[in-house]
Amino acid sequence: MFTNKRMKREASTIEAMLRIYCRHHHGAGKNLCAECDQLLEYAFARLKNCPFQEEKTTCWKCSVHCYTPGMRERIREVMRYVGPRMLLHRPLMGIMHILDGFRRPSPKNK
Numbered sequence: 001m002f003t004n005k006r007m008k009r010e011a012s013t014i015e016a017m018l019r020i021y022c023r024h025h026h027g028a029g030k031n032l033c034a035e036c037d038q039l040l041e042y043a044f045a046r047l048k049n050c051p052f053q054e055e056k057t058t059c060w061k062c063s064v065h066c067y068t069p070g071m072r073e074r075i076r077e078v079m080r081y082v083g084p085r086m087l088l089h090r091p092l093m094g095i096m097h098i099l100d101g102f103r104r105p106s107p108k109n110k
């Protein structure tokens with residue numbers, strides 16, 4: 001689905017975060033509940049259309065607000081909950097995500 005490493009990492013980070021959130025809030029097992037699954041689909045679709053691609057920072061810090069307000073609120077909620085727990089559950093992924101957040105991307109269509 002994503003061709004470069006950076007985007008693959010962002011996609012798997014979002015998926016891991018949603019899994020933790022869903023397990024803790026909706027009692028999901030192996031699969032996400034319908035609501036979280038829909039949110040993941042949406043996040044992936046946004047990533048695909050991201051103008052920064054491999055240069056992108058984390059969605060959390062991005063200057064382009066490509067999420068609709070409603071979806072943005074939902075993903076914020078997930079990040080707020082899972083963010084501090086990421087280092088506990090997925091240390092390497094959490095650290096990489098923090099590092100990615102320091103990127104200062106410039107849009108390709110500048």
Ligand SMILES: [Zn+2]
Pocket residue numbers: 021022023025026028032033034035036037
């Ligand atoms: Zn859920």
